[in-house]
Amino acid sequence: MPKIPFGPTYKEMLDPGRIAPEIRRKALQAKEDELDPINLFNITWKDEVGEVHKVVLPKELTGTEANIVVLLGKYFPSGSHKVGPAYATLIEGCVDGDILPGEHTILGPSTGNFGIGVSYICNLMGYEAVVIMPDNMSKERYERIQKYGAKLDLTPGTESDVILTLQRTYELKKDPKNRPLAQFELLPNYRFHRYVTGNSAIEAVKGVGNGRIACFTSAPGSAGTIAAGDQIKLAFPEAKVVALEPYECSTLATGGRGQHRIEGIGDKMCTLIHNVNNTDFVALIPDDDAVRGLKVIQEGTKVLEEMGVSPAQALGLKDLFGVSGICNILGAIRMAHYLKLGPDDNVVTIATDGFDRYPSVMEDLERRYLETEDFVVRRWARDIFLKPNTENIFDFRGPEAKEQLYRQKEKDWLPFGYSQEYLDSMKEPEFWEKEFAKIEDYDEKIEKLR
Numbered sequence: 438m439p440k441i442p443f444g445p446t447y448k449e450m451l452d453p454g455r456i457a458p459e460i461r462r463k464a465l466q467a468k469e470d471e472l473d474p475i476n477l478f479n480i481t482w483k484d485e486v487g488e489v490h491k492v493v494l495p496k497e498l499t500g501t502e503a504n505i506v507v508l509l510g511k512y513f514p515s516g517s518h519k520v521g522p523a524y525a526t527l528i529e530g531c532v533d534g535d536i537l538p539g540e541h542t543i544l545g546p547s548t549g550n551f552g553i554g555v556s557y558i559c560n561l562m563g564y565e566a567v568v569i570m571p572d573n574m575s576k577e578r579y580e581r582i583q584k585y586g587a588k589l590d591l592t593p594g595t596e597s598d599v600i601l602t603l604q605r606t607y608e609l610k611k612d613p614k615n616r617p618l619a620q621f622e623l624l625p626n627y628r629f630h631r632y633v634t635g636n637s638a639i640e641a642v643k644g645v646g647n648g649r650i651a652c653f654t655s656a657p658g659s660a661g662t663i664a665a666g667d668q669i670k671l672a673f674p675e676a677k678v679v680a681l682e683p684y685e686c687s688t689l690a691t692g693g694r695g696q697h698r699i700e701g702i703g704d705k706m707c708t709l710i711h712n713v714n715n716t717d718f719v720a721l722i723p724d725d726d727a728v729r730g731l732k733v734i735q736e737g738t739k740v741l742e743e744m745g746v747s748p749a750q751a752l753g754l755k756d757l758f759g760v761s762g763i764c765n766i767l768g769a770i771r772m773a774h775y776l777k778l779g780p781d782d783n784v785v786t787i788a789t790d791g792f793d794r795y796p797s798v799m800e801d802l803e804r805r806y807l808e809t810e811d812f813v814v815r816r817w818a819r820d821i822f823l824k825p826n827t828e829n830i831f832d833f834r835g836p837e838a839k840e841q842l843y844r845q846k847e848k849d850w851l852p853f854g855y856s857q858e859y860l861d862s863m864k865e866p867e868f869w870e871k872e873f874a875k876i877e878d879y880d881e882k883i884e885k886l887r
C-alpha cells in the first residue's frame with residue numbers, strides 16, 4: 438500500500454488531545470497560515486484547551502426558558518465545518534486506494550461550503566479539484582473557492598437547483614481520472630458528523646441545564662450534520678431530532694420544490710445518506726425570517742440591548758452565524774416552545790459557518806426592503822425571535838410519515854443507479870450501525886498509512 442497524505446483520524450478530530458503533542462503544537466501555531474498542510478490537524482469542534490466552540494443564547498433573545506446551545510462551525514479551517522466531511526471523504530478514498538495523488542482530479546458537487554472545503558483540503562493534500570455548483574450563490578463563496586485553487590464548473594440556478602450539479606457530476610465521473618467527493622451519497626459525511634459532531638454536541642451540554650439534550654435541530658443540505666442526531670439519541674434516548682426546511686422548499690414535509698434564500702440547505706431532495714429513521718419532526722422556517730434574523734444579530738446590537746441582552750453578549754453574537762445558522766436557531770427556539778421545554782432542558786443546534794460569507798446577502802436585503810432603520814429591526818427581532826411560533830411543525834415519527842420519506846429517497850436516487858434493494862437496506866437500523874462501525878477500521882488504516 439502506498440503512503441497516504443498526512444492527516445488526522447476520526448478519534449483525533451473528536452479529541453485533538455490524542456494527537457502527538459509536537460504535531461498538535463505545530464498545528465495550533467499554523468492557524469494564522471491557513472494553507473500550511475498541518476492545519477488538517479485543526480479539523481475539530483474543539484478550541485486550544487479542548488472545549489467545544491459554542492454559545493448559549495441569551496434568553497432575552499430567544500424568549501424560551503430552555504437553553505439554546507449553538508455549536509460554532511466558523512472556527513474550522515476554511516471557515517465552516519463542511520471541511521470535516523470533505524476531509525473524511527478524501528482520506529477514506531485515499532485509504533481505500535481509490536484516490537491517488539498526481540493521478541486523480543477531485544470533483545466537489547456543492548452549493549458552496551462543501552466546495553470551499555474541497556478546494557481547501559485538495560490544496561493542503563496536493564490534489565487538483567473542480568467544484569461544481571450553481572451560478573447564483575453568494576459571491577463570497579466563489580472568491581474563497583478560487584482563492585484555495587479549485588476550478589469552478591457552474592450550473593444554472595441557486596440552492597434549489599442542486600440536482601443539476603449532481604447530474605453534471607454524474608457526467609464528469611465517466612472520465613476515469615475524475616473522482617467525485619459525493620457529499621449527498623457517500624457515508625464518510627455520515628461518519629464524520631455522527632462521530633465528531635454528535636459526540637462534540639454531547640460534550641457541549643456538560644454543565645448546561647440538566648446536562649442532557651432534549652432536542653437537536655439541523656437543516657439538511659447533504660444531511661451530514663443531522664447524523665449527529667443518531668449519536669445524540671444513543672446517549673439521550675429521549676432526544677428529538679428535527680430536520681428544518683425552508684418554508685418555500687419543504688421537500689421532506691410536503692414535496693415542496695420552490696426557490697429560497699437559505700444557502701446550504703433545502704436542496705429539493707431526501708439525500709441518500711439521510712437516516713430518516715431517526716428524524717422525529719420536520720419544521721419549516723420562512724427563508725426571510727432567517728435572512729432578517731441575521732440582520733438583527735449582525736446590526737441590531739442596540740435593539741438586542743433594549744430587549745435586555747447585555748452589551749457584551751449582544752456584541753459577542755456578531756459574526757458568529759450565517760443565514761442557515763439563524764434558520765437552525767429559529768428551529769431550536771420554535772421546537773423548545775412546541776415541546777414545552779423548561780430551564781433544565783437543552784436544545785442543541787449548529788451554525789455551519791459565520792457571517793464572513795454573507796455581507797452580499799445583507800446588501801441584497803437592504804435593496805429589497807429599502808428601510809431597515811432601528812424601528813424595523815426592533816419589529817423583526819420581536820416577530821422572528823420572541824413570538825412563540827409553533828406553526829408548520831410536522832410529526833414524522835409514525836410509519837406512514839417514514840414511508841413518505843423512504844418514497845422521496847427512492848424518487849431522488851433510483852435515477853442515479855442505486856438499486857431498490859440498496860435503498861431498502863437503508864430502512865434497517867443495522868445498515869447505519871455497520872457503516873458507523875467502519876470508523877475503527879479507517880482510523881487504524883489512517884494511522885498505519887500516513
Ligand SMILES: Cc1ncc(COP(=O)(O)O)c(C=O)c1O
Nearest residue numbers: 550657658659660661662701761
Ligand atoms: C451554510 C450551510 N448550512 C447548512 C448546511 C447543511 O449541512 P449538511 O450538508 O451537513 O446537511 C450547509 C451544507 O453545505 C451549508 O453550507
